[in-house]
Amino acid sequence: MKKLRQLLVLLAIMLSTWACNISYFEDPSFADDVVTWDPTIAVSLGEIDYTIDQLFESLNDGGAQIGTNENDVVTVIYQQTLQAQDAAEILQILDQNFGGSAPSNTTIVNAPLATSENVVEVFEYDISVNQGEEYDSLQFSAGSLSMELNSSFDNSVDYTVTIRSLYEGTSVVVESGQLPPNSSQQSQFSLAGYMGYFHLDADGNPSRNKLVLEIDYTVSVPQGGSMEPTDAVDFELSIFDAEFSQVFGDIGSKTLDTDSHQFELDFFATLGEGDLVFANPKVHLNFTNSFGFPIGVDFNDFVAVDQDGNLVHLEGDVIDDPSLVVGPTLQNIGNAETTSVVIDNTNSNIVDLLSIKPQRINVEMGAVSNPSYGPDQYNFIEEASELEVNVDIEIPFNMSFNQVVASELLSFSNADALDNAKRLLLRVMSENDMPIGGSVELQFLDDNENVLYVVDERPAFAGAPVGTDGRTTQSVSSTTDVEIDADAIDKIKESTQIRVLATLTTTNADQGTAVRFFEDYLLNIALAIQADVKLNSSGN
Secondary structure, three states: OHHHHHHHOHHHHHHOOHHHOHHHHOOOOOOOOOOOOOOOOOEEEEEEEEEHHHHOOHHHHOOEEEEEOOOOEEEEEEEEEEEEEEHHHHOOOOOEEEEEEEEOOOOEOOOOOOEEEEEEEEEEEEOOOOOOOEEEEEEEEEEEEEEEEEEOOOOOEEEEEEEEEEEEOOEEEEEEEEEOOOOEEEEEEEOOOOEEEOOEOOOOOEOOOEEEEEEEEEEEEOOOOOEOOOOEEEEEEEEEEEEEEEEEEEOOOOEEOOOOEEEEOHHHOOEOOOEEEEOOOEEEEEEEEOOEOOEEEEEEEEEEEOOOOOEEEOOOHHHHOOEEEOOOOHHHOOOOEEEEEEEOOOOOOHHHHHHOOOOEEEEEEEEEEOOOOOOOOOEEEEOOOEEEEEEEEEEEOEEEEEOEEEEEEEEOOOHHHHOOEEEEEEEEEEEEOOOEEEEEEEEEEOOOOOEEEEEEEEEEEOOOOEOOOOOEOOOEEEEEEEEEOHHHHHHHHOOOEEEEEEEEEEOOHHHOOOEEOEOOOEEEEEEEEEEEEOOOOOOO
8 A cells, every 4th residue: 555655654754854945934933842833834745645546556566456346436456367278278188099909710732723811890999088088079189190000911911990089171081002922011101181970880870989991902822832821911000199180079077187276465564463354245256168068176174364364264155066167069059158156255265365454365166067966968169278276365345354454664874954943833724525534653673673753643634524425425634743852753763763652443333334445535634744844054
């Protein structure tokens, strides 16, 4: 609250800046024992207008934003991204290895005439998966397929391998060629852009996670040649380093990786003793989900920690009942759905949590895909799919605080300006629309923070009364005088630091009444100074 602290230390600052021109005080009218305010010999130091957002502008330095809500109440908002999880973190395609043998099952001994034998065999395999995923189809963005064929025939073999589950565009993948007698052949190609269809078994029935291929080969047996029933074409097929651009099917119910996050709440950093209560704070958790499945979310922990290490855990229905984050359906593929979970005083103890003036809030969430309490939805994932969680902590200035103490330590380096002063009288005049009053104590310290002189606590400005509609009904004027005598000035001149203790109280705080701070409220501060000085022979 930088401007607020500046306002409350203005008394101290003026002590170090007033003496630039002391010719105004050549005829002071101070009595011997009592300093009487005389406007005719006082110097105006000017006046300052403060709005609510100016008083609390240091919140912006701490990562918060100051604006207004729908009721024009000044509101502080902390916004942070809690988590972002992409498709590669949700799903990885495992390397696949398949193998088989297609024997001839035919015996030929010393063939009387040249002949040929044709063998056709279909193979079906289950695709390896991580956590029970069920693939209907998959579009590859990277990866390779390798295939090795081995022939144990003493004669040449013409072959065709049709991978029924793999397409390039609209065409099924077919590999063909000729194997010389007792030979091997290898081939490899990139899968980028290929489509895998794994939704049919070898008989064409609906299924999932099935890879189907067909081997069709013909063996040419010359006159006098032979063939054993165990002669065969063996094969090995591998898919490796695969990545996807789209996956369709069902990824199942799996625990998603989530990170804990810590919010630093600088708003409370300078507030010490005293009671602080917010009437209607809110935390908005906005889940943006472009995965094609619902996600269940719960809080493993949501805890506020104050400057002494005391903890208050979030409690209530929002903790007890998990939340459902919806995902886009097939009709909206490529888009994202946003689900907002609101934590407020109707479903939690968020008021108690913020009333301890927390220095930080720690949040740890758990998430699961396709929770049992969610809809039965067909699943898909795209390469660009992600789950992003953004958190808005919204604190409207609808609150009460009673004897809240803010402390600030400032350097003080202009004490030499007081050399000619015997006595000072500083007058602070305020006119205040705001429902907040403040008093201040100034402690002048040396380098070791030993107290040399104290300006006892006194009012700085008074809070305005509040009507039934929640707005203040009139401005309140206040006048505060600070007298500094010669002994005090000598002590102040030895100081190098000023500790400012500001005690702040909202209107009717003793009755537990929350007040609202509106954007158009104004606090006007006017300052003037009057001094008794020692003049040199030149009148300066």
